[in-house]
Amino acid sequence: MAPSPEFDQEEFVRALLDPDLPPPAGLKATHDLPPLRRFAVYRNNVVVGLIDALAERFPVCLRLVGEEFFRAMALRHVRRSLPRTPLLFEYGEDFAEFVAGFEPARSLPYLPDVASLEYAMGRACHAVDATPLPLDLVRSLPLERLEAATASFHPSTQVVPSDYPIVSIWRANMATDPPRSLTLDHAEDALVVRPRLDVEAHALPSGGSAFIETLMGGGAFGEAASAASRRAKDFDLTANLRMLLASEALTAINI
Amino acid sequence: MWAPSASERICERRNPALPARAGVGFKDAHFTAIEESAPAVGFFEVHAENFMGAGGPPHARLTRLRRDYPLSIHGVGLSIGGAQALDRAHLGRVKSLVERYEPAVFSEHLAWSTRATSFLNDLLPLPYNETTLKRVVAHVDEVQEALGRRILLENPATYLRFESSIYSEIDFLGEVVHRTGCGLLLDVNNTYVCAVNHGFVAEDYIDAFQMRQVEEIHLAGYAEDMDEVRGRLRIDAHCAPVSVAVWRLYERALSRRGSVATLIEWDNDVPAWPILMAEAMRAENLLERRRLPGDDDLRSEAPHGAVA
Numbered sequence: 272m273a274p275s276p277e278f279d280q281e282e283f284v285r286a287l288l289d290p291d292l293p294p295p296a297g298l299k300a301t302h303d304l305p306p307l308r309r310f311a312v313y314r315n316n317v318v319v320g321l322i323d324a325l326a327e328r329f330p331v332c333l334r335l336v337g338e339e340f341f342r343a344m345a346l347r348h349v350r351r352s353l354p355r356t357p358l359l360f361e362y363g364e365d366f367a368e369f370v371a372g373f374e375p376a377r378s379l380p381y382l383p384d385v386a387s388l389e390y391a392m393g394r395a396c397h398a399v400d401a402t403p404l405p406l407d408l409v410r411s412l413p414l415e416r417l418e419a420a421t422a423s424f425h426p427s428t429q430v431v432p433s434d435y436p437i438v439s440i441w442r443a444n445m446a447t448d449p450p451r452s453l454t455l456d457h458a459e460d461a462l463v464v465r466p467r468l469d470v471e472a473h474a475l476p477s478g479g480s481a482f483i484e485t486l487m488g489g490g491a492f493g494e495a496a497s498a499a500s501r502r503a504k505d506f507d508l509t510a511n512l513r514m515l516l517a518s519e520a521l522t523a524i525n526i
Numbered sequence: 527m528w529a530p531s532a533s534e535r536i537c538e539r540r541n542p543a544l545p546a547r548a549g550v551g552f553k554d555a556h557f558t559a560i561e562e563s564a565p566a567v568g569f570f571e572v573h574a575e576n577f578m579g580a581g582g583p584p585h586a587r588l589t590r591l592r593r594d595y596p597l598s599i600h601g602v603g604l605s606i607g608g609a610q611a612l613d614r615a616h617l618g619r620v621k622s623l624v625e626r627y628e629p630a631v632f633s634e635h636l637a638w639s640t641r642a643t644s645f646l647n648d649l650l651p652l653p654y655n656e657t658t659l660k661r662v663v664a665h666v667d668e669v670q671e672a673l674g675r676r677i678l679l680e681n682p683a684t685y686l687r688f689e690s691s692i693y694s695e696i697d698f699l700g701e702v703v704h705r706t707g708c709g710l711l712l713d714v715n716n717t718y719v720c721a722v723n724h725g726f727v728a729e730d731y732i733d734a735f736q737m738r739q740v741e742e743i744h745l746a747g748y749a750e751d752m753d754e755v756r757g758r759l760r761i762d763a764h765c766a767p768v769s770v771a772v773w774r775l776y777e778r779a780l781s782r783r784g785s786v787a788t789l790i791e792w793d794n795d796v797p798a799w800p801i802l803m804a805e806a807m808r809a810e811n812l813l814e815r816r817r818l819p820g821d822d823d824l825r826s827e828a829p830h831g832a833v834a
Contacts, residue, residue: 278653278690280609284641287650297653299687301725301757308754309723312685312761316648324647353644357575357603357616397579426580468583 286310287317288350321349324359325366329389331444332370332382344373360397363390381435381455388437388461391429392472395465398427403466403519416526418493422486423523427465430480430487434458438474466519473518476510478503483515543741544569544596544630544787546817548809550802551600551791557587559799567806569596569630571789575603578619588627597629598742598789603645606665606679607652608638617672624673631742631787633678633711634669636662636699653688654698662698666706678741679703680711683719683762695720696734703739710736712783713744714776715768715791719760728775737783745776745809746791765794768805777812785816 282295294310325345326333333341348369354362367386376382403425431437436459443453460480462473475483478499485495499506515521547568560567570591577584591597603616624632637649652658670677679702681695693701699710712735721728747766751759768776768790780786790805 278609278658278688280638280641283650284644284646287646294686297689299689300753301723302753302755304754306686306754308752309685309759312751312759313648313650317646320647354647355643355645357613357639357645357647358578358619359575359645359647360579396582397584398581400581400585427582465582468586 287314288353290314318346318349321354321362322346324354324362325349328360328363328393329366329386331389331441332386334444335379335382335385335440336376340375344370344376347373360393363393366390381433381437381440384431384433384435384437385440388431388433388441388463388472391431391461391463392470395427395429395463395470398425398465401425401427401522404516404521404523406516406519409516409521409524412524412526417524419491419526421489421491421525422521423525424487425464425466425520425522427463427470428483428487428520429463430475430483431461431463432480433460436474437461438472441472462514462518462520464518464520471518473514476507476514478506479511479514482506482511483520544598546785546787547813548806549596549598549787549789550806551789551793552587552591553793553796554584554587555796556799556802561590563799564594565799565803567595567803568810569598569787569789571598571600571791574599574601574620574623574632577623592627592629597627598631598633598787599624599627599629601632601634602649603639604634604665604669605638605640606634606669607636607650607658607662608640608665609661610640610642612665612668613640617669620669621672624675631678632673632675633680633742635680635682636695636702637682649682651682651684651686651688653690654693654695655690656692659693659698659701662702663705666702666708670706670708676707676709678709678711680713680744681716681720681735683713683716685723685759685761687724696731696736700736703736708739709741710739711742711744712737712740712779713746713762714779715744715746715748715772716762718769718772718775719748719762722758722760728771729778732775732778732782735779735782737779740779740783740786743776743779743783743786743788744791745772745788745805748772763794764791766792767801768808773808773812776809780812780816785813788813 278297286292286295294306298306300306300309322342322345348366352365367383367390370376370386371383436455436457438459438461439453459474462475464471481502482495482499485498496508545568549569549571550567552570552572572588577588601620604612635649638652639646639649717731718728721731745768746764747768749761749763749765751761753759788809792802
């Protein structure tokens with residue numbers, strides 16, 4: 272008797288991901304025909320499962336383009352970029368980049384940035400827990416000492432820059448208090464943070480991303496304000512400080 | 527050749543078992559209902575991989591559940607049936623999670639899901655022969671050694687079989703149990719799905735299964751499809767109530783095993799909490815009937831071992 276063909280996992284995976292390939296050799300069904308439909312159950316489980324994972328991860332992108340378009344787009348992404356760990360909540364790291372290069376989505380130029388915002392919000396959800404700086408402690412801070420002080424941030428804090436109003440777009444599609452009207456003629460850099468259990472996205476005031484990014488890089492408040500003023504002529508320090516403190520993204524101010 | 531391994535010695539230290547009651551697979555959508563109604567559920571089971579982030583709401587919820595209920599952690603990502611070495615980083619994550627929550631049970635699947643560094647997000651089938659047996663045994667040993675505890679291995683739902691298989695699934699699982707000392711998780715829906723898909727009698731599988739090693743049972747609903755010759759194909763979709771046929775098989779399993787922790791799995795098209803709770807109560811009633819005074823042990827167990 273000839274030995275049965277050894278199971279080739281590589282061949283199995285290639286056929287899973289490429290519907291034009293026949294099912295791998297050495298499979299058995301209750302009949303003698305090529306087991307296309309049976310193999311298709313696995314193909315479907317893998318691909319549909321990962322599309323579902325992206326749909327769950329990028330709900331606003333899905334709403335913006337519609338279910339059918341999103342699933343077709345996600346299918347392309349799944350075929351070229353599988354998860355690198357079994358942690359599905361990490362899947363989609365390069366989805367925004369893929370969307371940016373996805374020709375049929377060009378008519379929605381803000382879509383890649385919305386995907387970046389959603390990915391950042393997912394990361395914030397699973398970030399290390401930390402206690403935000405109590406607001407009353409902040410109020411008692413001597414302002415003259417702030418210039419040389421540095422800040423410690425909640426581990427969930429991320430800045431997502433954009434030329435489009437991504438926070439307003441996100442809120443219009445997801446939040447319980449959607450804005451009444453939405454115009455696309457302004458830019459919004461987003462501050463993403465999860466001070467406790469809820470992930471929040473805030474639209475940063477002008478110069479806010481340079482301000483926060485400098486602070487996050489270890490720069491002092493004075494340095495951050497200068498960097499922000501260079502980036503945005505209308506940088507308003509008071510408005511930015513107020514926003515930053517209200518967001519509860521800080522865990523300490525180091526004097 | 528087989529000699530007691532380090533992992534077998536580890537397995538002698540058994541963790542407290544899950545209660546022989548009905549449990550429910552935890553879904554985020556039910557958290558508020560669970561918190562508000564404090565349901566009389568025997569235990570909750572969670573998928574390990576959903577709780578491997580550093581912090582945030584998942585851990586807050588799981589901590590709360592663990593405080594009030596016995597816990598089972600069910601892995602879907604170790605790829606124990608895979609041809610390649612286990613992913614040490616992932617095994618490390620499992621270990622941290624198990625150490626943090628000290629579940630009554632950690633279980634995984636007789637299946638594979640990883641190729642190189644890509645995770646395929648499905649429980650894929652393997653042939654049952656000497657090559658795969660050695661691999662699975664080595665992988666189960668490695669997991670048990672890393673976790674310092676006995677794990678349960680679940681029988682898979684499959685849609686295809688392999689020409690290179692020389693063992694029946696039951697014999698294969700029996701050998702893995704014999705060589706590693708692991709326990710078994712009997713998924714009765716998987717049994718039914720496989721029986722339809724591969725044309726065997728589901729009752730025979732239940733009758734031959736190594737019931738002495740079963741420490742948990744899974745029940746779920748399947749989806750219906752047809753194969754290329756219009757033959758019945760049943761898909762383990764966890765998307766529906768437990769079928770009448772599976773309830774019957776479950777009773778048959780209980781008549782051999784006696785009452786044992788039983789999970790209702792409903793992961794897709796997740797119903798409202800009361801519907802899921804009603805399914806669990808149905809299992810609880812069947813368990814109750816088997817639960818005679820002082821009887822929490824195996825009933826009418828004949829040795830099956832590797833000859834089943």
